[in-house]
Amino acid sequence: MNxxxxxxxxxxxxxxxxRTILKAVAIPGYQVxxxxxxxxxxxxxGTGGLQIxxxxxxxxxxxxxxxxxxxxxxxAVSIKKLVHNTTSVEITERTQEATxxxxxxxxxxxxxxxxxxxxxxxPTPEPLRQVxxxxxxxxxxxxxxxxxxxxxxxxxxxxxxxxxxxxxxxPVYVNSRYVMAPSPIPRFDNVKMNESDAxxxxxxxxEKKIYAIPPYTDVQSLAFEDYPFAVEEFSGKSCRFCGATxxxxxxxxxxxxxxVHYQCNDTSYCLEQLNSHEKAxxxxxxx
Amino acid sequence: xxxxxxxxTQFVFRKILDSMARPGTVANVAGVASRIDTQLNCFHSTFLxxxxxxxxxxxxxxxxxxxxxxxxxxxxxxxSKHVSVSEADFIIASKECSEQEAADAIRxxxxxxxxxxxxxSTIILEVESLTEKExxxxxxxxxxxxxxxxxxxxxEMFIAREEKNKEFPMGIDLIITDSSxxxxxxxxxxxxxxxxxx
Numbered sequence: 001m002n003x004x005x006x007x008x009x010x011x012x013x014x015x016x017x018x019r020t021i022l023k024a025v026a027i028p029g030y031q032v033x034x035x036x037x038x039x040x041x042x043x044x045x046g047t048g049g050l051q052i053x054x055x056x057x058x059x060x061x062x063x064x065x066x067x068x069x070x071x072x073x074x075x076a077v078s079i080k081k082l083v084h085n086t087t088s089v090e091i092t093e094r095t096q097e098a099t100x101x102x103x104x105x106x107x108x109x110x111x112x113x114x115x116x117x118x119x120x121x122x123p124t125p126e127p128l129r130q131v132x133x134x135x136x137x138x139x140x141x142x143x144x145x146x147x148x149x150x151x152x153x154x155x156x157x158x159x160x161x162x163x164x165x166x167x168x169x170x171p172v173y174v175n176s177r178y179v180m181a182p183s184p185i186p187r188f189d190n191v192k193m194n195e196s197d198a199x200x201x202x203x204x205x206x207e208k209k210i211y212a213i214p215p216y217t218d219v220q221s222l223a224f225e226d227y228p229f230a231v232e233e234f235s236g237k238s239c240r241f242c243g244a245t246x247x248x249x250x251x252x253x254x255x256x257x258x259x260v261h262y263q264c265n266d267t268s269y270c271l272e273q274l275n276s277h278e279k280a281x282x283x284x285x286x287x
Numbered sequence: 288x289x290x291x292x293x294x295x296t297q298f299v300f301r302k303i304l305d306s307m308a309r310p311g312t313v314a315n316v317a318g319v320a321s322r323i324d325t326q327l328n329c330f331h332s333t334f335l336x337x338x339x340x341x342x343x344x345x346x347x348x349x350x351x352x353x354x355x356x357x358x359x360x361x362x363x364x365x366x367s368k369h370v371s372v373s374e375a376d377f378i379i380a381s382k383e384c385s386e387q388e389a390a391d392a393i394r395x396x397x398x399x400x401x402x403x404x405x406x407x408s409t410i411i412l413e414v415e416s417l418t419e420k421e422x423x424x425x426x427x428x429x430x431x432x433x434x435x436x437x438x439x440x441x442x443e444m445f446i447a448r449e450e451k452n453k454e455f456p457m458g459i460d461l462i463i464t465d466s467s468x469x470x471x472x473x474x475x476x477x478x479x480x481x482x483x484x485x
Binding site: 005006007011012014015016018019020021022023025026027028030032033056057058059139140142143144175177178199212214215216217218 | 292293294296297298300301303304305307308309339340341342344345400401402403404405407409428429430431455456460474475476
Protein backbone atom coordinates (compact mmCIF):
# COMPACT_ATOMS: atom_id res chain seq x y z
CA MET A 1 0.00 0.00 0.00
CA ASN A 2 1.18 3.49 -0.69
CA UNK A 3 0.96 6.11 2.00
CA UNK A 4 -0.13 8.89 -0.34
CA UNK A 5 -3.55 10.40 -0.44
CA UNK A 6 -5.49 9.10 -3.47
CA UNK A 7 -4.29 10.89 -6.61
CA UNK A 8 -1.63 12.83 -4.69
CA UNK A 9 -3.74 15.99 -4.29
CA UNK A 10 -5.68 17.04 -1.22
CA UNK A 11 -9.42 17.18 -1.87
CA UNK A 12 -9.50 20.99 -1.75
CA UNK A 13 -7.08 21.26 -4.66
CA UNK A 14 -9.07 18.74 -6.68
CA UNK A 15 -12.28 20.68 -6.06
CA UNK A 16 -10.82 23.93 -7.30
CA UNK A 17 -9.41 22.31 -10.43
CA UNK A 18 -12.69 20.46 -11.04
CA ARG A 19 -14.66 23.70 -10.86
CA THR A 20 -12.18 25.27 -13.28
CA ILE A 21 -12.56 22.36 -15.71
CA LEU A 22 -16.37 22.71 -15.72
CA LYS A 23 -16.09 26.43 -16.52
CA ALA A 24 -13.56 25.64 -19.26
CA VAL A 25 -15.96 23.15 -20.85
CA ALA A 26 -18.82 25.67 -20.68
CA ILE A 27 -16.72 28.36 -22.43
CA PRO A 28 -14.85 26.44 -25.17
CA GLY A 29 -11.40 27.84 -25.94
CA TYR A 30 -11.41 30.38 -23.09
CA GLN A 31 -8.43 30.12 -20.74
CA VAL A 32 -9.79 29.83 -17.20
CA UNK A 33 -7.26 30.90 -14.53
CA UNK A 34 -6.62 28.47 -11.68
CA UNK A 35 -4.28 28.34 -8.73
CA UNK A 36 -1.73 25.95 -10.15
CA UNK A 37 -0.31 23.77 -7.38
CA UNK A 38 3.29 22.93 -6.60
CA UNK A 39 3.95 19.51 -8.05
CA UNK A 40 6.75 17.00 -7.54
CA UNK A 41 7.90 17.81 -11.09
CA UNK A 42 9.06 21.22 -12.24
CA UNK A 43 6.67 23.72 -13.79
CA UNK A 44 6.97 23.51 -17.54
CA UNK A 45 7.29 19.72 -17.45
CA GLY A 46 3.63 18.89 -17.76
CA THR A 47 2.29 20.07 -14.41
CA GLY A 48 -0.85 21.54 -16.01
CA GLY A 49 -1.76 18.27 -17.65
CA LEU A 50 -0.79 16.32 -14.55
CA GLN A 51 -3.00 18.46 -12.31
CA ILE A 52 -5.98 17.87 -14.62
CA UNK A 53 -5.29 14.13 -14.76
CA UNK A 54 -5.00 13.84 -10.97
CA UNK A 55 -8.21 15.82 -10.45
CA UNK A 56 -10.36 13.78 -12.82
CA UNK A 57 -8.93 10.28 -12.37
CA UNK A 58 -10.80 7.54 -10.51
CA UNK A 59 -10.08 3.93 -9.58
CA UNK A 60 -11.88 2.64 -12.69
CA UNK A 61 -9.78 4.67 -15.12
CA UNK A 62 -7.10 3.35 -17.43
CA UNK A 63 -4.31 5.82 -18.16
CA UNK A 64 -2.00 6.32 -21.11
CA UNK A 65 0.72 8.97 -21.04
CA UNK A 66 2.69 9.97 -24.11
CA UNK A 67 5.43 12.49 -24.70
CA UNK A 68 6.14 13.51 -28.30
CA UNK A 69 4.35 10.38 -29.44
CA UNK A 70 6.36 8.08 -27.20
CA UNK A 71 5.02 6.00 -24.30
CA UNK A 72 8.53 5.39 -23.02
CA UNK A 73 10.20 8.79 -22.83
CA UNK A 74 11.43 9.94 -19.42
CA UNK A 75 8.71 12.54 -18.93
CA ALA A 76 5.90 10.14 -19.84
CA VAL A 77 7.29 7.40 -17.62
CA SER A 78 7.72 9.62 -14.55
CA ILE A 79 4.20 11.04 -14.90
CA LYS A 80 2.79 7.51 -15.30
CA LYS A 81 4.71 6.34 -12.23
CA LEU A 82 3.51 9.23 -10.10
CA VAL A 83 -0.13 8.71 -11.07
CA HIS A 84 0.10 4.94 -10.69
CA ASN A 85 1.89 5.09 -7.33
CA THR A 86 -0.78 7.36 -5.90
CA THR A 87 -3.90 5.84 -7.50
CA SER A 88 -3.03 2.23 -8.51
CA VAL A 89 -5.00 2.76 -11.72
CA GLU A 90 -4.30 0.57 -14.69
CA ILE A 91 -1.69 1.90 -17.12
CA THR A 92 -1.80 1.09 -20.80
CA GLU A 93 0.06 1.89 -23.99
CA ARG A 94 -2.90 1.01 -26.20
CA THR A 95 -4.80 4.14 -27.22
CA GLN A 96 -8.07 2.20 -27.59
CA GLU A 97 -7.94 0.93 -23.99
CA ALA A 98 -7.27 4.21 -22.22
CA THR A 99 -10.04 6.30 -20.65
CA UNK A 100 -7.66 9.18 -19.96
CA UNK A 101 -4.78 10.00 -22.31
CA UNK A 102 -2.33 12.61 -21.10
CA UNK A 103 -0.13 13.84 -23.90
CA UNK A 104 2.58 16.28 -24.74
CA UNK A 105 2.86 17.49 -28.35
CA UNK A 106 0.74 14.82 -30.07
CA UNK A 107 -2.78 13.49 -30.51
CA UNK A 108 -2.57 9.71 -31.04
CA UNK A 109 -2.91 8.26 -34.55
CA UNK A 110 -5.76 5.95 -33.52
CA UNK A 111 -8.97 8.05 -33.54
CA UNK A 112 -10.20 8.94 -30.06
CA UNK A 113 -13.58 7.67 -28.89
CA UNK A 114 -16.52 9.10 -27.01
CA UNK A 115 -15.64 7.72 -23.60
CA UNK A 116 -12.10 9.06 -23.62
CA UNK A 117 -10.64 12.29 -22.28
CA UNK A 118 -7.52 13.72 -23.89
CA UNK A 119 -5.43 15.85 -21.52
CA UNK A 120 -2.86 18.02 -23.26
CA UNK A 121 0.12 19.65 -21.58
CA UNK A 122 0.49 23.29 -22.59
CA PRO A 123 3.64 25.41 -22.24
CA THR A 124 2.22 28.66 -23.68
CA PRO A 125 -1.57 28.88 -23.54
CA GLU A 126 -1.81 32.46 -24.82
CA PRO A 127 -1.90 32.62 -28.65
CA LEU A 128 -1.47 36.41 -28.53
CA ARG A 129 1.52 36.43 -26.19
CA GLN A 130 4.05 37.17 -28.93
CA VAL A 131 2.19 40.29 -29.99
CA UNK A 132 1.11 41.44 -26.52
CA UNK A 133 3.23 40.64 -23.46
CA UNK A 134 0.77 41.98 -20.87
CA UNK A 135 -1.67 39.39 -19.54
CA UNK A 136 -4.40 41.89 -18.75
CA UNK A 137 -4.20 43.29 -22.29
CA UNK A 138 -4.51 39.85 -23.89
CA UNK A 139 -7.54 39.20 -21.71
CA UNK A 140 -9.10 42.40 -23.07
CA UNK A 141 -8.22 41.38 -26.65
CA UNK A 142 -9.95 38.02 -26.11
CA UNK A 143 -12.98 39.75 -24.56
CA UNK A 144 -13.30 41.96 -27.63
CA UNK A 145 -12.55 39.11 -30.04
CA UNK A 146 -9.75 41.31 -31.35
CA UNK A 147 -7.45 38.84 -33.06
CA UNK A 148 -5.63 41.05 -35.59
CA UNK A 149 -2.37 40.15 -33.84
CA UNK A 150 -2.83 36.44 -34.45
CA UNK A 151 -3.69 37.03 -38.11
CA UNK A 152 -0.81 39.45 -38.54
CA UNK A 153 1.68 36.88 -37.23
CA UNK A 154 0.56 34.44 -39.92
CA UNK A 155 0.60 37.21 -42.53
CA UNK A 156 4.20 38.09 -41.63
CA UNK A 157 5.19 34.45 -42.03
CA UNK A 158 3.67 34.43 -45.51
CA UNK A 159 5.55 37.63 -46.39
CA UNK A 160 8.82 36.13 -45.14
CA UNK A 161 8.57 32.49 -46.20
CA UNK A 162 5.80 32.42 -48.77
CA UNK A 163 3.60 30.28 -46.48
CA UNK A 164 2.50 30.10 -42.85
CA UNK A 165 5.52 28.69 -41.06
CA UNK A 166 4.16 27.51 -37.71
CA UNK A 167 6.17 24.42 -36.77
CA UNK A 168 3.63 23.46 -34.16
CA UNK A 169 0.97 25.16 -32.06
CA UNK A 170 -0.76 26.65 -35.12
CA PRO A 171 -3.61 28.76 -33.63
CA VAL A 172 -7.21 27.62 -33.95
CA TYR A 173 -10.61 29.33 -33.80
CA VAL A 174 -12.85 27.50 -31.34
CA ASN A 175 -16.64 27.55 -31.69
CA SER A 176 -16.25 30.70 -33.86
CA ARG A 177 -15.42 32.76 -30.76
CA TYR A 178 -12.01 32.23 -29.15
CA VAL A 179 -8.61 31.96 -30.79
CA MET A 180 -6.76 29.26 -28.90
CA ALA A 181 -3.30 27.72 -28.73
CA PRO A 182 -3.83 24.00 -29.41
CA SER A 183 -0.57 23.25 -27.50
CA PRO A 184 2.54 22.40 -29.56
CA ILE A 185 0.93 19.63 -31.59
CA PRO A 186 1.92 19.46 -35.26
CA ARG A 187 -0.52 20.99 -37.77
CA PHE A 188 -1.15 17.35 -38.74
CA ASP A 189 -3.05 16.95 -35.44
CA ASN A 190 -5.00 20.25 -35.54
CA VAL A 191 -7.68 18.69 -37.72
CA LYS A 192 -8.25 15.94 -35.12
CA MET A 193 -9.56 18.59 -32.71
CA ASN A 194 -12.44 19.56 -34.98
CA GLU A 195 -15.69 17.74 -34.10
CA SER A 196 -13.70 15.33 -31.93
CA ASP A 197 -15.56 12.41 -30.36
CA ALA A 198 -13.51 12.80 -27.17
CA UNK A 199 -13.42 15.67 -24.69
CA UNK A 200 -10.13 17.59 -24.85
CA UNK A 201 -8.79 19.32 -21.73
CA UNK A 202 -5.69 21.52 -21.86
CA UNK A 203 -3.63 22.48 -18.83
CA UNK A 204 -0.84 25.03 -18.45
CA UNK A 205 0.73 24.67 -15.01
CA UNK A 206 3.32 27.42 -15.20
CA GLU A 207 0.87 29.87 -16.77
CA LYS A 208 -1.94 28.76 -14.43
CA LYS A 209 -4.59 28.24 -17.10
CA ILE A 210 -7.02 25.45 -17.95
CA TYR A 211 -9.08 25.38 -21.13
CA ALA A 212 -11.13 22.86 -23.04
CA ILE A 213 -12.72 21.75 -26.27
CA PRO A 214 -15.95 19.82 -25.71
CA PRO A 215 -16.71 16.97 -28.13
CA TYR A 216 -18.36 17.94 -31.44
CA THR A 217 -17.10 21.51 -31.35
CA ASP A 218 -16.04 23.49 -34.40
CA VAL A 219 -12.26 23.96 -34.33
CA GLN A 220 -10.74 25.68 -37.39
CA SER A 221 -7.06 26.39 -37.94
CA LEU A 222 -6.40 30.02 -38.78
CA ALA A 223 -5.74 30.47 -42.50
CA PHE A 224 -6.30 32.88 -45.35
CA GLU A 225 -8.46 32.23 -48.41
CA ASP A 226 -5.45 32.44 -50.75
CA TYR A 227 -3.14 30.64 -48.30
CA PRO A 228 -5.27 27.76 -47.05
CA PHE A 229 -4.27 25.74 -44.01
CA ALA A 230 -2.01 22.82 -44.87
CA VAL A 231 -0.75 19.97 -42.73
CA GLU A 232 2.79 18.58 -42.86
CA GLU A 233 3.52 16.81 -46.12
CA PHE A 234 4.70 13.16 -46.08
CA SER A 235 3.79 12.05 -49.60
CA GLY A 236 6.03 9.34 -50.95
CA LYS A 237 7.42 8.61 -47.48
CA SER A 238 6.60 5.76 -45.15
CA CYS A 239 7.65 4.43 -41.77
CA ARG A 240 10.87 2.40 -42.08
CA PHE A 241 9.63 -0.08 -39.47
CA CYS A 242 5.94 -0.66 -40.12
CA GLY A 243 5.47 0.97 -43.52
CA ALA A 244 2.66 3.27 -42.43
CA THR A 245 2.05 6.18 -44.79
CA UNK A 246 -0.91 8.12 -43.44
CA UNK A 247 0.66 9.07 -40.09
CA UNK A 248 2.90 11.78 -38.68
CA UNK A 249 6.49 10.75 -39.41
CA UNK A 250 9.74 11.68 -37.67
CA UNK A 251 12.73 12.45 -39.86
CA UNK A 252 15.85 10.68 -38.59
CA UNK A 253 19.29 11.49 -39.96
CA UNK A 254 21.93 8.79 -39.88
CA UNK A 255 25.04 10.87 -39.14
CA UNK A 256 27.41 8.10 -40.25
CA UNK A 257 25.96 7.59 -43.72
CA UNK A 258 24.06 10.85 -44.13
CA UNK A 259 20.91 8.88 -45.00
CA VAL A 260 17.52 10.22 -44.01
CA HIS A 261 14.95 7.79 -42.58
CA TYR A 262 11.33 8.23 -41.65
CA GLN A 263 9.54 6.50 -38.82
CA CYS A 264 6.22 6.70 -36.97
CA ASN A 265 6.20 9.36 -34.28
CA ASP A 266 3.43 7.50 -32.40
CA THR A 267 5.42 4.56 -31.00
CA SER A 268 2.49 2.51 -29.71
CA TYR A 269 0.76 2.79 -33.10
CA CYS A 270 3.95 1.64 -34.84
CA LEU A 271 4.37 -1.30 -32.47
CA GLU A 272 0.78 -2.36 -32.99
CA GLN A 273 1.22 -2.23 -36.76
CA LEU A 274 4.38 -4.36 -36.51
CA ASN A 275 2.68 -6.90 -34.27
CA SER A 276 -0.29 -7.22 -36.58
CA HIS A 277 2.06 -7.70 -39.56
CA GLU A 278 3.91 -10.41 -37.62
CA LYS A 279 0.68 -12.10 -36.70
CA ALA A 280 -0.50 -12.05 -40.30
CA UNK A 281 2.86 -13.50 -41.42
CA UNK A 282 2.69 -16.26 -38.80
CA UNK A 283 -0.83 -17.19 -39.77
CA UNK A 284 0.00 -17.38 -43.46
CA UNK A 285 3.15 -19.46 -42.83
CA UNK A 286 1.20 -22.00 -40.73
CA UNK A 287 -1.31 -22.37 -43.51
CA UNK B 288 -22.39 9.83 6.70
CA UNK B 289 -21.45 6.94 4.50
CA UNK B 290 -20.29 9.02 1.57
CA UNK B 291 -16.66 8.46 0.59
CA UNK B 292 -15.49 12.01 0.15
CA UNK B 293 -12.58 10.95 -2.07
CA UNK B 294 -14.01 8.37 -4.45
CA UNK B 295 -17.70 9.25 -4.42
CA THR B 296 -17.11 12.92 -5.19
CA GLN B 297 -14.70 11.88 -7.94
CA PHE B 298 -17.43 9.66 -9.39
CA VAL B 299 -20.03 12.43 -9.19
CA PHE B 300 -17.62 14.96 -10.69
CA ARG B 301 -16.96 12.76 -13.71
CA LYS B 302 -20.72 12.39 -14.21
CA ILE B 303 -21.16 16.18 -14.07
CA LEU B 304 -18.18 16.68 -16.40
CA ASP B 305 -19.56 14.17 -18.90
CA SER B 306 -22.99 15.84 -18.81
CA MET B 307 -21.49 19.32 -19.12
CA ALA B 308 -19.35 18.23 -22.07
CA ARG B 309 -22.31 16.45 -23.73
CA PRO B 310 -25.45 18.45 -22.95
CA GLY B 311 -28.45 16.16 -22.84
CA THR B 312 -26.52 13.26 -21.32
CA VAL B 313 -28.35 12.19 -18.18
CA ALA B 314 -26.13 10.73 -15.48
CA ASN B 315 -27.27 8.50 -12.68
CA VAL B 316 -25.74 8.95 -9.24
CA ALA B 317 -28.50 7.07 -7.39
CA GLY B 318 -26.03 4.42 -6.16
CA VAL B 319 -23.96 6.98 -4.28
CA ALA B 320 -27.07 8.97 -3.30
CA SER B 321 -28.58 5.94 -1.58
CA ARG B 322 -25.73 6.00 0.93
CA ILE B 323 -26.56 9.50 2.18
CA ASP B 324 -27.82 8.90 5.70
CA THR B 325 -28.68 12.41 6.75
CA GLN B 326 -32.11 14.07 6.60
CA LEU B 327 -32.11 16.60 3.76
CA ASN B 328 -34.40 19.34 2.45
CA CYS B 329 -33.21 18.73 -1.08
CA PHE B 330 -32.72 15.88 -3.54
CA HIS B 331 -29.81 13.59 -2.78
CA SER B 332 -28.33 14.30 -6.21
CA THR B 333 -28.39 18.03 -5.40
CA PHE B 334 -26.54 17.43 -2.15
CA LEU B 335 -23.96 15.29 -3.95
CA UNK B 336 -23.33 18.15 -6.40
CA UNK B 337 -22.79 20.48 -3.43
CA UNK B 338 -20.40 18.02 -1.75
CA UNK B 339 -18.49 17.65 -5.01
CA UNK B 340 -18.17 21.31 -6.02
CA UNK B 341 -18.47 23.50 -2.94
CA UNK B 342 -15.85 24.45 -0.38
CA UNK B 343 -14.76 27.52 1.57
CA UNK B 344 -13.41 29.19 -1.58
CA UNK B 345 -16.87 29.57 -3.13
CA UNK B 346 -20.26 30.85 -2.05
CA UNK B 347 -23.82 29.58 -2.47
CA UNK B 348 -27.42 30.66 -2.18
CA UNK B 349 -30.44 28.48 -1.47
CA UNK B 350 -33.88 29.14 -2.93
CA UNK B 351 -36.65 29.50 -1.91
CA UNK B 352 -35.53 31.66 1.01
CA UNK B 353 -36.14 30.37 4.50
CA UNK B 354 -34.72 26.88 3.97
CA UNK B 355 -32.32 27.45 6.86
CA UNK B 356 -31.94 23.73 7.54
CA UNK B 357 -30.47 23.11 4.09
CA UNK B 358 -28.28 26.22 4.32
CA UNK B 359 -26.85 24.94 7.61
CA UNK B 360 -26.30 21.43 6.26
CA UNK B 361 -24.46 22.64 3.16
CA UNK B 362 -22.37 25.10 5.20
CA UNK B 363 -21.44 22.42 7.71
CA UNK B 364 -20.55 19.77 5.16
CA UNK B 365 -18.71 21.99 2.67
CA UNK B 366 -17.62 25.08 4.68
CA SER B 367 -19.04 27.18 1.87
CA LYS B 368 -20.60 30.53 2.78
CA HIS B 369 -24.23 31.47 2.16
CA VAL B 370 -24.52 34.86 0.41
CA SER B 371 -27.14 36.79 -1.56
CA VAL B 372 -28.39 35.38 -4.84
CA SER B 373 -26.61 38.01 -6.94
CA GLU B 374 -23.22 37.22 -5.36
CA ALA B 375 -23.41 33.43 -5.18
CA ASP B 376 -21.07 31.19 -7.19
CA PHE B 377 -23.64 28.41 -6.87
CA ILE B 378 -27.39 28.89 -6.65
CA ILE B 379 -29.38 25.92 -5.43
CA ALA B 380 -32.99 26.25 -6.54
CA SER B 381 -34.85 23.45 -4.80
CA LYS B 382 -38.05 21.72 -5.84
CA GLU B 383 -40.14 24.07 -3.69
CA CYS B 384 -39.19 26.98 -5.97
CA SER B 385 -41.98 28.28 -8.17
CA GLU B 386 -41.31 28.78 -11.88
CA GLN B 387 -41.26 32.49 -11.09
CA GLU B 388 -38.64 32.10 -8.34
CA ALA B 389 -36.42 29.90 -10.49
CA ALA B 390 -36.63 32.34 -13.40
CA ASP B 391 -35.87 35.21 -11.01
CA ALA B 392 -32.82 33.34 -9.75
CA ILE B 393 -31.53 33.06 -13.32
CA ARG B 394 -32.16 36.77 -13.89
CA UNK B 395 -30.30 37.79 -10.74
CA UNK B 396 -27.41 35.35 -11.03
CA UNK B 397 -23.84 36.47 -11.76
CA UNK B 398 -23.04 36.15 -15.46
CA UNK B 399 -19.35 37.06 -15.33
CA UNK B 400 -17.78 39.80 -17.43
CA UNK B 401 -16.45 39.80 -20.99
CA UNK B 402 -12.94 39.73 -19.52
CA UNK B 403 -13.71 37.10 -16.86
CA UNK B 404 -16.73 35.14 -18.11
CA UNK B 405 -15.80 32.36 -15.68
CA UNK B 406 -16.85 34.55 -12.75
CA UNK B 407 -20.42 33.48 -13.30
CA SER B 408 -22.92 31.50 -11.33
CA THR B 409 -23.74 27.83 -11.73
CA ILE B 410 -27.36 27.09 -10.97
CA ILE B 411 -28.31 23.71 -9.54
CA LEU B 412 -31.98 23.39 -10.39
CA GLU B 413 -34.23 20.66 -9.04
CA VAL B 414 -36.95 19.25 -11.28
CA GLU B 415 -39.30 16.36 -10.56
CA SER B 416 -38.03 14.04 -13.24
CA LEU B 417 -35.34 13.92 -15.91
CA THR B 418 -37.19 11.29 -17.90
CA GLU B 419 -39.68 13.35 -19.88
CA LYS B 420 -40.35 12.13 -23.40
CA GLU B 421 -41.28 15.59 -24.67
CA UNK B 422 -38.37 17.52 -23.22
CA UNK B 423 -36.31 20.18 -24.98
CA UNK B 424 -34.13 20.01 -28.06
CA UNK B 425 -30.56 21.27 -27.62
CA UNK B 426 -27.85 22.14 -30.12
CA UNK B 427 -24.33 23.51 -29.68
CA UNK B 428 -20.84 22.38 -28.63
CA UNK B 429 -20.80 18.88 -27.18
CA UNK B 430 -23.77 17.85 -29.32
CA UNK B 431 -23.25 16.03 -32.60
CA UNK B 432 -26.44 17.17 -34.31
CA UNK B 433 -29.32 17.55 -31.88
CA UNK B 434 -29.75 16.34 -28.36
CA UNK B 435 -32.92 15.53 -26.47
CA UNK B 436 -32.96 17.04 -22.99
CA UNK B 437 -35.56 15.13 -20.97
CA UNK B 438 -37.16 18.10 -19.26
CA UNK B 439 -39.49 20.70 -20.78
CA UNK B 440 -38.65 24.21 -19.63
CA UNK B 441 -41.39 26.78 -19.15
CA UNK B 442 -41.44 29.77 -21.45
CA GLU B 443 -40.54 32.02 -18.54
CA MET B 444 -37.45 29.97 -17.67
CA PHE B 445 -36.49 29.82 -21.33
CA ILE B 446 -36.70 33.60 -21.74
CA ALA B 447 -34.81 34.27 -18.49
CA ARG B 448 -31.98 31.97 -19.62
CA GLU B 449 -31.90 33.41 -23.15
CA GLU B 450 -31.66 36.94 -21.75
CA LYS B 451 -28.86 35.93 -19.41
CA ASN B 452 -26.87 34.09 -22.05
CA LYS B 453 -27.41 36.44 -24.96
CA GLU B 454 -23.91 37.92 -24.84
CA PHE B 455 -21.60 34.92 -24.98
CA PRO B 456 -19.13 34.24 -23.33
CA MET B 457 -21.06 35.74 -20.42
CA GLY B 458 -23.82 33.56 -19.07
CA ILE B 459 -24.87 30.92 -16.58
CA ASP B 460 -24.48 27.15 -16.58
CA LEU B 461 -27.19 24.84 -15.29
CA ILE B 462 -26.98 21.53 -13.46
CA ILE B 463 -30.43 19.95 -13.34
CA THR B 464 -31.10 17.27 -10.72
CA ASP B 465 -34.11 15.05 -10.15
CA SER B 466 -35.63 13.13 -7.27
CA SER B 467 -34.37 9.73 -8.48
CA UNK B 468 -30.65 10.50 -8.40
CA UNK B 469 -30.28 11.73 -11.95
CA UNK B 470 -28.43 14.81 -13.11
CA UNK B 471 -27.83 16.58 -16.42
CA UNK B 472 -26.18 19.83 -17.46
CA UNK B 473 -26.91 22.72 -19.80
CA UNK B 474 -23.86 24.92 -20.32
CA UNK B 475 -24.30 28.47 -21.58
CA UNK B 476 -23.31 27.37 -25.10
CA UNK B 477 -26.32 25.05 -25.52
CA UNK B 478 -29.12 26.50 -27.60
CA UNK B 479 -32.71 25.61 -26.81
CA UNK B 480 -35.30 25.45 -29.52
CA UNK B 481 -38.14 27.84 -28.62
CA UNK B 482 -40.66 25.74 -30.54
CA UNK B 483 -40.05 22.93 -28.08
CA UNK B 484 -40.67 25.11 -25.02
CA UNK B 485 -44.09 25.01 -23.41
